[in-house]
Amino acid sequence: DVLKQLSCPVGLAIDSEGGLLIADGDDHRIQRWAHGAAAGVTVAGGKDEGDALDKLAYPSGLVIDSEGALLIADSLNHRIQRW
Numbered sequence: 001d002v003l004k005q006l007s008c009p010v011g012l013a014i015d016s017e018g019g020l021l022i023a024d025g026d027d028h029r030i031q032r033w034a035h036g037a038a039a040g041v042t043v044a045g046g047k048d049e050g051d052a053l054d055k056l057a058y059p060s061g062l063v064i065d066s067e068g069a070l071l072i073a074d075s076l077n078h079r080i081q082r083w
Helices: none
Strands: 009-014 020-024 029-033 041-045 059-064 070-074 079-082
Touching: 020 059, 020 070, 029 059, 041 070
Parallel strands: 009 059
Antiparallel strands: 009 020, 020 029, 029 041, 059 070, 070 079
16 A cells, blocks of 8 residues: 555654654655554645646655644755645
8 A cells, every 4th residue: 555655755743733744755745644543644745746836846854834834845846835
């Protein structure tokens, strides 16, 4: 199952609910794993690599801002995405 696998995890953050957010570089997505979950859920990107606003290209890091939004380093697009 693709939601149980990561390809080049390169960044981590913990959200306010204790979920683990992972920048999954080669899969061009951010995955959220709830505590004890058997699989992750795609919360950003995941629609193949691209430069449209709903796509990522090798996300390399992330943080959660004071409002709970994700700030994603979208490496090959040379931008920071707020999700």
